[in-house]
Amino acid sequence: MRKKEIEIEGITIQLHRKNIKNMYLRVLPPQGEVVISAPYLLPYEEIINFVKYRKEWILKKQELILNNNIQGPLKYKTCEKHYLWGAEYELQLVSKDELKKIHVDYNENIIYLPVPKRSKKETREKLLNELYRSELKKAIPPVLKKCSAIVGKTPSEVKVRNMKNWGNCRYQDKRITLNLKLAKKDPICLEYVMIHELCHLIEFNHGKNFKKLMDKFCPNWKKIKKILNE
Structure with missing residues (x-):
């Protein structure tokens, strides 16, 4: 592959010449x-x-990306932006010889991630996920106590996993599972998801009765849901 930076119609372009049939x-x-x-x-x-x-399409696409702060796929590299409890942090990779475990500088908003030499993206992602897991596990007990008092239901267990949805509830054994990435979000999102799953101990589906429960126990749940999914 041959790479070259060119400018056409005032647009800077990275041109990659490849052994392909079509242009992309x-x-x-x-x-x-x-x-x-x-x-x-x-x-x-x-x-x-x-x-x-x-x-015209290129300019509109660029405007959309910049105006909405759209981020590319995470690479878990130094200076990349990540979130912890709704706040933005800068990721700094350091040698495992310098630092034995993840350190969060809450004053400077920096997450120091100790990694081995030539670490892979998957390794760095796994390490950061362990931080989220630890943070979420520490946050759950007081939130569970508060939300259980609101809803009037208590689960048999609350587990933490890396999964696609934010939470789920097994009605049969009253077990709730929460997504570890909730630790990225504003703390109010954890309360919303906890109440949501506790309401499933009363009403298993998402029908009218369930929404009435959410309106009762978490009146601003629609607003929080929007924040959660941004």
């Missing part, structure tokens, strides 16, 4: 970088004409 265009978060992958032998004039034709 991508506008990438977080900065709206424009990347074109094109066949080795495709004439430069065709690339220029392609950019001219798609110029």
Whole structure:
């Protein structure tokens, strides 16, 4: 593959020449970088004409990304932004020789992540998830006590897992499971999810009766749900 930075119609483009048959265009978060992958032998004039034709779309896509602070896929690298209890933190990778366990600097909003040399993204992600797991487990007891008093129900157990949905409730054995990534969100989101799952101990589905329970026990639940899913 050959890489080259070019400018067409005032747009900076990363041109990647590859052994492919067709030309592809991508506008990438977080900065709206424009990347074109094109066949080795495709004439430069065709690339220029392609950019001219798609110029309006490119500009709109860049505006959308920048105005909505859309982030690209997480790589778990130094200076990358991550969240803990709704606050933004900068990730700093350090050698395991310098630091034995994850350290959170709450004053400077930095998460120091000790990693081995040449660590893989999956390894760094797993380590950060362990921080979220630990934080969530510490936060659960007082929130559970508060929410159980509100709803009038207590689960048999509350577990923490890395999963797709924010929480679930096994009605049969009254066990609640929470997503460890709730530790990324504003603490009010944990209360909302806890009340949501406790309400399932009364009403298992999401029908009208369930929504009435949510309105009763968490009147602003719709607003919090929106915050949670942002």
